[in-house]
Amino acid sequence: MAKDTITTIKLSKETKERLDHLKQHEKESYNELIKKLINLLNICKKSPSLAARILRDIDRSKKRENLIENSEKILKKKTSVQNLQQQQNRQQIRQINPAQRQMPRPLSRREE
DSSP states (O other): OOOOOOOOOOOOHHHHHHHHHHOSSTTOOHHHHHHHHHHHHHHHHHOHHHHHHHHHHHHHHHHHHHHHHHHHHHHHHHHHHHHHHHHHHHHHHHHSOHHHHSOOOOOOTTTO
16 A cells, blocks of 8 residues: 555534544544544444444443543542642641650650
8 A cells, every 4th residue: 555645624623523522542543533434334334233333332442431531530639639638747747846846755664
């Protein structure tokens, strides 16, 4: 196959947004996505039930990807909150008078 040549097409914002929602992953190119859609349309002509199964699989994959992304966001947010709390604790400790910061020494057996 000869080297692919590149061309530009114009899409409305709405069409681009709809294509974005169809992507299985964020870095999927529009070229890959359009090839998949064309392939799916050809499959749909030959076997609608197979096309329906493929669409369900894509939908499950997309939901799984969204679940993973949301979990990662929650984890990052939780980590950020924990880091903020640690920073606040450190600042509070620094504000305490150095004399108050010293921990009392343990009592020896003689002092008990």
